[in-house]
Amino acid sequence: MLTAAQLTVIQQRLSVGLYLEPVYYHRKSVKECCLEPCEKESMERYNPLSPVETLEERKQQALHQCDHLIKDFAKRADRHKVRYKRLQVTSIMLAVCTTILSALSASKVLGQLDWIVPAISGLATLSTTLLSQTTTQKMWVQSRNISQQFQTQLFLYVQHSGEYANVQDDSERLQLFSKRLMEVWSQAQENWSQQASSGK
Secondary structure, eight states: OOOHHHHHHHHHHHHTTTTHHHHHHHHHHHHHHTOOHHHHHHHTSOOTTSOOOSHHHHHHHHHHHHHHHHHHHHHHHHHHHHHHHHHHHHHHHHHHHHHHHHHHHHTTOSGGGGGHHHHHHHHHHHHHHHHHHSOHHHHHHHHHHHHHHHHHHHHHHHHTOGGGGGOOOHHHHHHHHHHHHHHHHHHHHHHHHHHHHHTO
């Protein structure tokens, strides 16, 4: 049990901030301990710019980055493929529905529901326009090709084939491999920027 004098001293110290520092560190440690798994995972994500010293570490870093780029562009290709296929199937289904409903409307079967025919026809036109104007199919093919280019560079580097066969020094070969990766990646970003700016 604290006495009145001890409580007075504690209040005075709190008023001048003498207890702020321990409380701050306590709160910080609690925050670190309570990090959710997803937050920890995001903090521990691979950083291609992290400093490395040995040749083997630089090699593993380059291979890791190449694997990341292969998977990233493969996912992009799959995403664009799904979007393109959805638009394609939707356009076909709406076109078929328009044909069927037009025949029913001509036969006076729909009656007061004739307004459905122009509505479905408009949706079919919209879907066809989106299919022709969007770049989903083009981005699907390009992303797949870029992923394959990374895989080609990786295979040639590991097998010491192609242009890597003429480089005897391991350090120079690794530098050439890293340069080729960045050239492919930069070209991919340039193509994307051009398509985004042109809208085609």
